[in-house]
Amino acid sequence: MANIVSRYSSTPPAATKALNVSFVVDTTGSMSPYIGDARANIEAISQNVLRTSPNSKFSLVEYKDYGDPFIAQTVVPLTSDSAALANGIQGLTASGGGDYPESLFSGVVEGVRTLQGTTGTSAVVILRDAPPHDPEPWSGLSNNSVQRILLGIDPVPSADALTASGIAARFAPTDDREQGPDVGASTSPGEVAPPVTSSARLTNEPATLPSTILYDVNAAGAGSDVVGSIVDATGGRSFGIGSPQEVTTSILEAVDDASEAPVAKLGIPSIVTAGSEAVIAGIDSSGQSPLQFEFDFESDGTVDATNEDGIGAVTFASPGQYTVTLTVRDPRGRTSVTSAVVAVSAVEDYPIDESPESPNGPEAPSFGSSGSSNGGFNFGF
Structure with missing residues (x-):
C-alpha cells in the first residue's frame, strides 16, 4: 500500500493551492474492515497531500444512526497536522447501527460544518457501506437539502439543530428500527431539528456561499443510491469498492481529483x-x-x-x-x-x-x- 501512496507524491508542490478535505466515515458495526484499511494509511495519505498542496487541511467526522450514542460528531477539527488526523482515526470504533440505512446526511453536513470559513477548494469524502435515510426524520435532511448545502445555495444548519443529545431525548434505542422514529410525533424546542427541506429547483439559483465537492467511497457499489445524484450535482466522483484493500486507492484518487477543481481569482x-x-x-x-x-x-x-x-x-x-x-x-x-x-x-x-x-x-x-x-x-x- 505504501507504493500506492508514493505514486501520488511526484506532483510538484503547488504552494498557493489550498485544499480542505473532511473525511466522513460510517462507523457502524459492518464498517470495521474498511476503517482498518483507512486507519493503516490515512497519515501517509495526508502527508502526501501536504507535499503537493502545503496549504491543505483535513478534518475527520464519524456518523452512526439514531438510537446509537450519537448521530454524527467531529473527531478531528480542521487541521494540517497529519499525526492528529491519524490519531483520530485510530480511535474510531465500528459499532451500532440497527437498520440498513444510516445517518449519512447528518455526517455530510457535519463535515461541511468543519470546512466553514476556509479558502480554496473544499471537499467531503465519504467512506460507507450503507445508504442514507432519505429524508432523515430526526433532522429533516434530504437529498435535496443536502445538495443545496453542498452547492452553497443554503447555509449549514446549526450544530444545535442536529445534536445527538436532542435526538436521544426523543428516540430511545429499540430492537426494531427499520421504520425509523415516529415522524408524526409532536416536538418541542431542543428535541428535534426543524426540517431543512425545500422544493425549490437547484437550477438557476445562485450560490451565495462556498460550494463543497462530494466524493463517495462506497462498499455497496458506486451510484447505487441517491448519494450518486448529489455527487454528480457537486462535480465529484463515486468509487464502488469490492474489498477493504481498495479504500486507500479510492481516497487518494478522490483527493487528487479535488486538487484539480477550479479556484476563482x-x-x-x-x-x-x-x-x-x-x-x-x-x-x-x-x-x-x-x-x-x-x-x-x-x-x-x-x-x-x-x-x-x-x-x-x-x-x-x-x-x-x-x-x-x-x-x-x-x-x-x-x-x-x-x-x-x-x-x-x-x-x-x-x-x-x-x-x-x-x-x-x-x-x-x-x-x-x-x-x-x-x-x-x-x-x-
Whole structure:
C-alpha cells in the first residue's frame, strides 16, 4: 500500500493551492474492515497531500444512526497536522447501527460544518457501506437539502439543530428500527431539528456561499443510491469498492481529483469612475479548461456576463461601493466563487490635469486581486 501512496507524491508542490478535505466515515458495526484499511494509511495519505498542496487541511467526522450514542460528531477539527488526523482515526470504533440505512446526511453536513470559513477548494469524502435515510426524520435532511448545502445555495444548519443529545431525548434505542422514529410525533424546542427541506429547483439559483465537492467511497457499489445524484450535482466522483484493500486507492484518487477543481481569482481596477467602462478580470483563476466565467457586477444574483476568456466589462452609472462576484465553472460543473468590492468615484474626483503620467504616457490600469493568493497584477490595453 505504501507504493500506492508514493505514486501520488511526484506532483510538484503547488504552494498557493489550498485544499480542505473532511473525511466522513460510517462507523457502524459492518464498517470495521474498511476503517482498518483507512486507519493503516490515512497519515501517509495526508502527508502526501501536504507535499503537493502545503496549504491543505483535513478534518475527520464519524456518523452512526439514531438510537446509537450519537448521530454524527467531529473527531478531528480542521487541521494540517497529519499525526492528529491519524490519531483520530485510530480511535474510531465500528459499532451500532440497527437498520440498513444510516445517518449519512447528518455526517455530510457535519463535515461541511468543519470546512466553514476556509479558502480554496473544499471537499467531503465519504467512506460507507450503507445508504442514507432519505429524508432523515430526526433532522429533516434530504437529498435535496443536502445538495443545496453542498452547492452553497443554503447555509449549514446549526450544530444545535442536529445534536445527538436532542435526538436521544426523543428516540430511545429499540430492537426494531427499520421504520425509523415516529415522524408524526409532536416536538418541542431542543428535541428535534426543524426540517431543512425545500422544493425549490437547484437550477438557476445562485450560490451565495462556498460550494463543497462530494466524493463517495462506497462498499455497496458506486451510484447505487441517491448519494450518486448529489455527487454528480457537486462535480465529484463515486468509487464502488469490492474489498477493504481498495479504500486507500479510492481516497487518494478522490483527493487528487479535488486538487484539480477550479479556484476563482478576481482582478479589480484600482481606479474606476462612474460612466466609464471598467474591466473586471478573472484570468488568474485556475482549473481544468475550458473554464466558464460568470460575472455578477452588483452581486444581486443575476449573471451579467458569461464567457470563456475571463474578462468582464462593466460601466457603473453612479459613484458608490459595488460588490462584484465571479463564479468559475469547469467542464464537470465544479465551481469556485469569489467576490471583491469596487470603489466607483465621480469623474470630478480625478481631474485629467492632475492624473499621474509616466514619461512614456498614461500608466496602464492597476488591478488588485481577490481569491486564494495575495497581490495584484497590471493589465494593459
